[in-house]
Amino acid sequence: MSGVFQKSLPGAAALFALALSAAAWAHGPSRQKITEAVEINAPPAKVWAAIGDFHDMSWLPGVTKTTGDGGNEPDTAKRQLVLENGATIDESLYKYDAAGMTYSYRIDKVDVKVLPVTNYSATLVVSPGEGGKSKVEWRGAFYRGYPNNNPPPELNDEAALKAVGKVYRAGLENLKKKVEAAK
Amino acid sequence: MNAQRQAGWQLTGFVCIIAGLLICSPARGDEAFITEQTGDAVSVLDLSSKQVVAHIPVSGKPAGVAMAPDGKTAFVTSTEGKFVTLIDTDARTIRAQIAMPDTPLGIAADPSGRFVYVAGFYLPRLYKIDVAARTIAGSVEIGASPSGVAVTPDGALIVTADRDDNQISLIDAKSFTRIGTVKTGTHPFGVTIDEKGERAYTANVESDDISVIDLKSRKLLGTVPSGKRPYAVALAKGRGFATDQYGGTVSVFDLATLKPVKRISVGEYPEGIEASADGTKVYAVNWFSNDVWAIDSGTLNVTAKMPVGDGPRAFGIFLRKTPAAAGNLHNPSG
Numbered sequence: 001m002s003g004v005f006q007k008s009l010p011g012a013a014a015l016f017a018l019a020l021s022a023a024a025w026a027h028g029p030s031r032q033k034i035t036e037a038v039e040i041n042a043p044p045a046k047v048w049a050a051i052g053d054f055h056d057m058s059w060l061p062g063v064t065k066t067t068g069d070g071g072n073e074p075d076t077a078k079r080q081l082v083l084e085n086g087a088t089i090d091e092s093l094y095k096y097d098a099a100g101m102t103y104s105y106r107i108d109k110v111d112v113k114v115l116p117v118t119n120y121s122a123t124l125v126v127s128p129g130e131g132g133k134s135k136v137e138w139r140g141a142f143y144r145g146y147p148n149n150n151p152p153p154e155l156n157d158e159a160a161l162k163a164v165g166k167v168y169r170a171g172l173e174n175l176k177k178k179v180e181a182a183k
Numbered sequence: 184m185n186a187q188r189q190a191g192w193q194l195t196g197f198v199c200i201i202a203g204l205l206i207c208s209p210a211r212g213d214e215a216f217i218t219e220q221t222g223d224a225v226s227v228l229d230l231s232s233k234q235v236v237a238h239i240p241v242s243g244k245p246a247g248v249a250m251a252p253d254g255k256t257a258f259v260t261s262t263e264g265k266f267v268t269l270i271d272t273d274a275r276t277i278r279a280q281i282a283m284p285d286t287p288l289g290i291a292a293d294p295s296g297r298f299v300y301v302a303g304f305y306l307p308r309l310y311k312i313d314v315a316a317r318t319i320a321g322s323v324e325i326g327a328s329p330s331g332v333a334v335t336p337d338g339a340l341i342v343t344a345d346r347d348d349n350q351i352s353l354i355d356a357k358s359f360t361r362i363g364t365v366k367t368g369t370h371p372f373g374v375t376i377d378e379k380g381e382r383a384y385t386a387n388v389e390s391d392d393i394s395v396i397d398l399k400s401r402k403l404l405g406t407v408p409s410g411k412r413p414y415a416v417a418l419a420k421g422r423g424f425a426t427d428q429y430g431g432t433v434s435v436f437d438l439a440t441l442k443p444v445k446r447i448s449v450g451e452y453p454e455g456i457e458a459s460a461d462g463t464k465v466y467a468v469n470w471f472s473n474d475v476w477a478i479d480s481g482t483l484n485v486t487a488k489m490p491v492g493d494g495p496r497a498f499g500i501f502l503r504k505t506p507a508a509a510g511n512l513h514n515p516s517g
Contacts, residue, residue: 030220030244030262033471033494094411094429104429121429123451141452141471149286149305 004062004170005083005114006163032144032161036168037137040176044134048101048126050179054093055079059178060171072096087114101126116145117160136175138168213459214503215475216257216272217468218245221494225259227275228475233489237275241268248499249292249299258299260287267301267312272503279317283310289332289343290499300341302329309343311359321359325352331373331415335380340398342383344371351383351396363401367394373415373498386413386425393425395441405441409434415498417465419458419480424465426453433467435483445483449476455497460504468497
């Protein structure tokens, strides 16, 4: 599936340069959050088996390759997602709980043209649903792509929420399809 | 206990005399004024009934909060709206809004009740607001991306956490000039001063630790490791309590030895934290999971989980002591 992550926008290069120059200031003061969830007709252990490896993001549309090292060790594991358009996202693991079927990671490096966010962290959690089913939640916390005042529309709070929501929904829908087909 | 609160809230022993205008209600607990940045509101959480008893719409993404010494006014910074809102805590209404020249975040009230101090995040300056006149009475340059603000109990010294300069600034309140800086860990965010006005504690977001600063000698006394991305510190019963945003924990440390004591699991992305006036409880405000958790500062057990609105930050002093001993005086229209 293409179009999950954003392509370069007209005029985005200039905006990106602006954002970069302000990046030393880290971020603006209003952090955004989003939670997307899906119910999967499979036991939690089976769903966790599909997403529990930090180095396997093959279930997320738009990702062609995941490379990295450090296993599932918090504060050690790092991965790089390679996207269809050749862009990359560098991420590191900071929480991992196999028994609780959850892990948390943050983005260390991403082009705001690809994902218009800064200071991004996220958690994936699998929990038991009704009748032996599972619930998967993807929770993200981040600041908009433009860290200073008066962001351009492509890099404002709404753009950040929209872009992350789109990735989460595509990922969770594909995960559901994949796990339920593997029965 | 936090110093900013020390000088205030001595209005115990109200007498219920003005029948018809004011009534005596059954004893209530202290209240928390929780800024809900995502939800554009301030919720009033009754810590005794554990219920939100009022919901005050405040636009512009409210984040920082300070309480007047008499508990009658809460001051709230709106980061996107660029204004400070004065909330009548009894009536649960907005009394005034003061426009700021920069994005306001951290805020602290002067113990005399005359001023509040507001950090402007980008320019960056500390602003002195004359509460009665509702005007900006002065400003002073501080370090980059100032976040937390605190005042000593005697009102003489203001401390700002200059996040991107990895330092605190010390501002003499009377002359309103910066008289010094002290280096901290990386990216100090919240800053808390103890009840004696001797020490400042900063939560350092990037270095995952707490800096302990002696205010008299202006020296770093020590550094205490915390959980991941600590946000702010509360003080109670000889211990420090730091909210760890990424850790989802409160890191407890001993104020005498500066050694870690315990890490307590709380909600997701805990941010604002403050001790009750009597020091028996610590309240952690969880930004992602939209709740406030109470911790017994003696046993270190979680004793309550109280839902609030969306995106609570409560960055600053958000507790208001409600006179409770002989029943509570309040305006029935509130």
